[in-house]
Amino acid sequence: MENFNYHRPSKVADAVKLMKKAKDGKYLAGGHTLVPTMKQGLATPTDIIDLSGLKNAGVKVGAKSVVIQAGTTHAAVAADKGVRKAIPGLAALAGGIGDPHVRHKGTIGGSLANNDPAADYPAACLALGATIHTNARKIPADKYFTGLFSTALKDDEIITAVEFPIPKKSGYAKFPNPASLYAMVGVYVVQDGKGAARVAVTGAGPGVFRQADMEVALSKSFKADALAGIAVKPRGLNSDIHGSAAYRAHLISVMARRALAAAK
Amino acid sequence: MPTVSMTVNGKAVKGEVEGRTLLVEFIREHLGLTGTHVGCDTSQCGACVVHVDGKAVKSCSTLAAACDGAAVTTIEGLAKDGKLHPMQESFREHHGLQCGFCTPGMIMSAVDLVKREGKKLDEDTIRHGLEGNICRCTGYQNIVKAVQAGAEKM
Numbered sequence: 001m002e003n004f005n006y007h008r009p010s011k012v013a014d015a016v017k018l019m020k021k022a023k024d025g026k027y028l029a030g031g032h033t034l035v036p037t038m039k040q041g042l043a044t045p046t047d048i049i050d051l052s053g054l055k056n057a058g059v060k061v062g063a064k065s066v067v068i069q070a071g072t073t074h075a076a077v078a079a080d081k082g083v084r085k086a087i088p089g090l091a092a093l094a095g096g097i098g099d100p101h102v103r104h105k106g107t108i109g110g111s112l113a114n115n116d117p118a119a120d121y122p123a124a125c126l127a128l129g130a131t132i133h134t135n136a137r138k139i140p141a142d143k144y145f146t147g148l149f150s151t152a153l154k155d156d157e158i159i160t161a162v163e164f165p166i167p168k169k170s171g172y173a174k175f176p177n178p179a180s181l182y183a184m185v186g187v188y189v190v191q192d193g194k195g196a197a198r199v200a201v202t203g204a205g206p207g208v209f210r211q212a213d214m215e216v217a218l219s220k221s222f223k224a225d226a227l228a229g230i231a232v233k234p235r236g237l238n239s240d241i242h243g244s245a246a247y248r249a250h251l252i253s254v255m256a257r258r259a260l261a262a263a264k
Numbered sequence: 265m266p267t268v269s270m271t272v273n274g275k276a277v278k279g280e281v282e283g284r285t286l287l288v289e290f291i292r293e294h295l296g297l298t299g300t301h302v303g304c305d306t307s308q309c310g311a312c313v314v315h316v317d318g319k320a321v322k323s324c325s326t327l328a329a330a331c332d333g334a335a336v337t338t339i340e341g342l343a344k345d346g347k348l349h350p351m352q353e354s355f356r357e358h359h360g361l362q363c364g365f366c367t368p369g370m371i372m373s374a375v376d377l378v379k380r381e382g383k384k385l386d387e388d389t390i391r392h393g394l395e396g397n398i399c400r401c402t403g404y405q406n407i408v409k410a411v412q413a414g415a416e417k418m
Contacts, residue, residue, distance in 0.1 A: 006266055006283030006329045028327075035325045036306045038284075048283060050330050075319070099396025100376065101310060104319040105326065180308070181395065 001035075002044045008053040012135050012158055015049050019156040022047035027158065029110025030073070032102050051109070056160065061086050064166055070109025070159040075100070077108065088264040089170035089188065090128070093120050096174065098181050109159040112144075115151050115207065117238075118182035120174065122208035125162065127188035127200035128170065133161040148206045167192050169222065171263030173255045174203070177242055184243055185251035187211075189259040191222045199256060204237050204248045214256055224257040266329040272297070273341030281328045288312045290328035291338055299339040299368050303398070310397035313369040313376075314338045320376035322396070339368035342375070351375050354414030355407075362401035373397050374411040375418070383415045 005022075009015045019025045026045040028034055029052075037043045056071040061082035068077060077083055078095030097103055097111075097120050111121040112132060125132070125141040132139045135158045144152050153159070167190045174186030183203035190198045197218030199211040217226040232252045234245035243251070269278045272295060279294045291297050291314065300323060303311030307325035314323045315337040342349035348356070351371050361367045377385065377393035385393075390411045391404070399407060 001284045004283045006327065008330065008332075028330075031327065031330075032307050032322070032325050035286075035327070039305065048327075050327070052330055099310070100373065100380075100393060101313055101320050101322045101396045102307065104321050 001039045004045050005047045008050040010053045012054060015158060016156050018049045025049055027051055030106035032106050033114050059083055066164045068108050068162050070161055071107050074103035074106050086166045087164060089172050090124050093124050093172040108162055113159055115145060115149055117148055117207050118203040120183060120186055123186050123188040123200040123202040126208050127190045127198045128164045131163045132159055134159050145208050169263045171259040173258035173262055175251050175255060185248050185255050187255040187259045189263055197222055201252055204252055224260045227256060268328055268332045270331050271335045273337060283329060285328040286324055287326040287328045287331055288323035297338050297340050301365055301368055310369040311366050313372040320373050339372060350417035351414035355410045358406050358410035358413060360407040360410030366399045370397050370407055378415045378418050383418055385412055385415045
């Protein structure tokens, strides 16, 4: 790994200043994507600005929403009693990311800033209609995810928290790649307080996306039966050594049904 | 170069590292504690698992500088007064290893699992709990047995 200048600021404003000053800076959260990427020479930043010194971890459960601080680890979200009660699907999703060691390091802010096309959190954010809070603004999930490893974040912008509206019911199911444990396909289904459904799919395409035909069907009836007759088209989906686009299209239907069965 | 201070196996240590120095490099090369292994070097195999502030993490994907002020426990820190930790003893008794390369990580993960899930562990919990640890020899059967028995004795 190429060497770099290491910084560990304790304030968001200082982190932004360091980033503005750096020739080619990168923020570091849990590091389980960035560090391996740097080892392979695929990223060679001049400066690493470690956000762990910000100590912004924690969860606040309100009457209508759950706010998770950006530095909260996946393990902490999975174990949080408030999240488990308010949005059980979200807690279960966090508890299924990677493996126990990854969940002790990885954070919700890091996952969303990276926006891996096979990551789990983007599906929950998009389906639940979360709002991403940064040091500069609040970004609705529908405008946040802009494609493969791309987000609406500016280079020096830092996610500070994520706010999830509490739904009536929601659930997640994924088919993990057995080696990487990333989602081959993951589907998050939500029924909001008014009965409207939202469905978000990760792992299947170049970035997380909503499955409109399923949303229409599930808004009428939030049950697996409602999906009968919906055949997901493989066009635009990922094809690789792990599975063809047609295989992933089929998996979307299967995972949607499992997510509905798991929804609480 | 950043200076790091941490407590490793109860002992205060200090050292100069580069920004890029990994926790596992600091442990093995600076401190000479070679029980922690580097297997895949890509945060998948778990041979490098140590405890940082009481939580199992992969030290091959953690920067040493980021652990300034932390309390670290490695496999060398488990045995007390010349006596193996119950989980180590259980791996020996149940033959939970063949080549032994993955064993330090397996044991550190198993101890962490017991801390989180308690001493009564069913097979499913153990297998899921060891998802981040890869063994290429045993087929896992005896590892699962060892963890189950070791947990009860902890």
